[in-house]
Amino acid sequence: xxxxxxxxxxxxxxxxxxxxxxxxxxxxxxxxxxxxxxxxxxxxxxxxxxxxxxxxxxxxxxxxxxxxxxxxxxxxxxxxxxxxxxxxxxxxxxxxxxxxxxxxxxxxxxxxxxxxxxxxxxxxxxxxxxxxxxxxx
Numbered sequence: 001x002x003x004x005x006x007x008x009x010x011x012x013x014x015x016x017x018x019x020x021x022x023x024x025x026x027x028x029x030x031x032x033x034x035x036x037x038x039x040x041x042x043x044x045x046x047x048x049x050x051x052x053x054x055x056x057x058x059x060x061x062x063x064x065x066x067x068x069x070x071x072x073x074x075x076x077x078x079x080x081x082x083x084x085x086x087x088x089x090x091x092x093x094x095x096x097x098x099x100x101x102x103x104x105x106x107x108x109x110x111x112x113x114x115x116x117x118x119x120x121x122x123x124x125x126x127x128x129x130x131x132x133x134x135x136x137x
Contacts, residue, residue, distance in 0.1 A: 056080050 037045065056079070063076030090096025100110045125131045 052083070056083050 033042075036042075060076060060080050064073060067073045067076055087096065100107070122131070
């Protein structure tokens with residue numbers, strides 16, 4: 001059934017008006033989110049946060065790879081523990097909620113959506129002939 005059939009079929013549970021209502025609510029939510037920060041600012045903040053976390057992760061992995069005893073392992077994780085402390089404190093005292101939690105979606109669903117998104121983007125690269133031949137990167 002295509003979209004037109006879906007909207008005009010009387011036996012369908014969600015008629016066009018319900019779909020239009022859902023779209024309107026989604027647009028209202030997106031507009032509300034845009035009052036927090038416009039999309040490019042959000043993208044920049046997320047990019048910065050990702051780089052900070054990836055850099056911290058790289059430092060941690062490098063330090064753990066060269067650790068010779070438990071004391072050096074402890075020293076390696078101190079910086080990372082301090083970096084994520086505000087996040088962990090916010091989660092613990094429920095002053096920080098992530099969008100996936102507000103949407104009442106569990107972490108496994110977020111990872112599944114992430115995987116699907118990346119498969120789709122990779123397929124687009126492949127369809128355009130831009131896929132890497134080397135699967136190690």
